[in-house]
Amino acid sequence: GDSVTQMEGPVTLSEEAFLTINCTYTATGYPSLFWYVQYPGEGLQLLLKATKADDKGSNKGFEATYRKETTSFHLEKGSVQVSDSAVYFCALEGAGSYQLTFGKGTKLSVIP
Amino acid sequence: DGGITQSPKYLFRKEGQNVTLSCEQNLNHDAMYWYRQDPGQGLRLIYYSQIVNDFQKGDIAEGYSVSREKKESFPLTVTSAQKNPTAFYLCASGGFEAFFGQGTRLTVV
Numbered sequence: 001g002d003s004v005t006q007m008e009g010p011v012t013l014s015e016e017a018f019l020t021i022n023c024t025y026t027a028t029g030y031p032s033l034f035w036y037v038q039y040p041g042e043g044l045q046l047l048l049k050a051t052k053a054d055d056k057g058s059n060k061g062f063e064a065t066y067r068k069e070t071t072s073f074h075l076e077k078g079s080v081q082v083s084d085s086a087v088y089f090c091a092l093e094g095a096g097s098y099q100l101t102f103g104k105g106t107k108l109s110v111i112p
Numbered sequence: 113d114g115g116i117t118q119s120p121k122y123l124f125r126k127e128g129q130n131v132t133l134s135c136e137q138n139l140n141h142d143a144m145y146w147y148r149q150d151p152g153q154g155l156r157l158i159y160y161s162q163i164v165n166d167f168q169k170g171d172i173a174e175g176y177s178v179s180r181e182k183k184e185s186f187p188l189t190v191t192s193a194q195k196n197p198t199a200f201y202l203c204a205s206g207g208f209e210a211f212f213g214q215g216t217r218l219t220v221v
Contacts, residue, residue, distance in 0.1 A: 044202065
């Protein structure tokens with residue numbers, strides 16, 4: 001079945017540092033890929049998405065590129081802020097499916 | 113404002129009792145979902161519904177039940193058969209892009 005593997009946290013960075021959170025997936029066909037963010041005590045919010053190979057999703061300074069050849073969708077941000085502290089989830093939606101498969105989440109803490 | 117609303121935010125249950133979590137959406141979505149979130153385990157799918165009066169089990173449906181009598185509503189009942197119900201429960205709706213509620217934290221006391 002479909003699966004998502006993302007780097008384990010927690011990740012602690014200083015403000016303005018570069019962020020990478022790795023995500024790889026296993027799926028048949030051509031899934032859609034997502035990054036969701038969860039702030040403390042809240043539900044998940046969609047951060048960015050990509051629907052086909054080589055697509056780049058971007059939002060709020062975060063970027064991720066759909067790499068079919070390496071089955072990856074790594075999340076990056078050039079300069080993190082304290083307000084980016086949250087849990088980040090990589091997810092996929094299989095082709096022809098409306099179900100999301102999530103990674104286990106990566107907790108990011110940004111310190112001033 | 114369109115959105116998805118879960119209630120209550122916090123819920124306490126005595127062992128052996130059933131409890132129902134509410135989920136309402138006004139986004140006109142056909143599909144709705146219930147997930148359970150435990151520390152370090154990500155989100156696991158409990159039940160989902162793609163249309164009114166129809167729903168399917170997810171990966172961890174044992175000890176849970178749902179109904180879908182209206183498009184807007186998808187309540188989840190945590191039954192006494194659920195051995196470890198303490199968790200954070202998230203409801204979502206949508207097709208290609210999922211919208212999540214704020215969650216309900218259930219604690220068994």
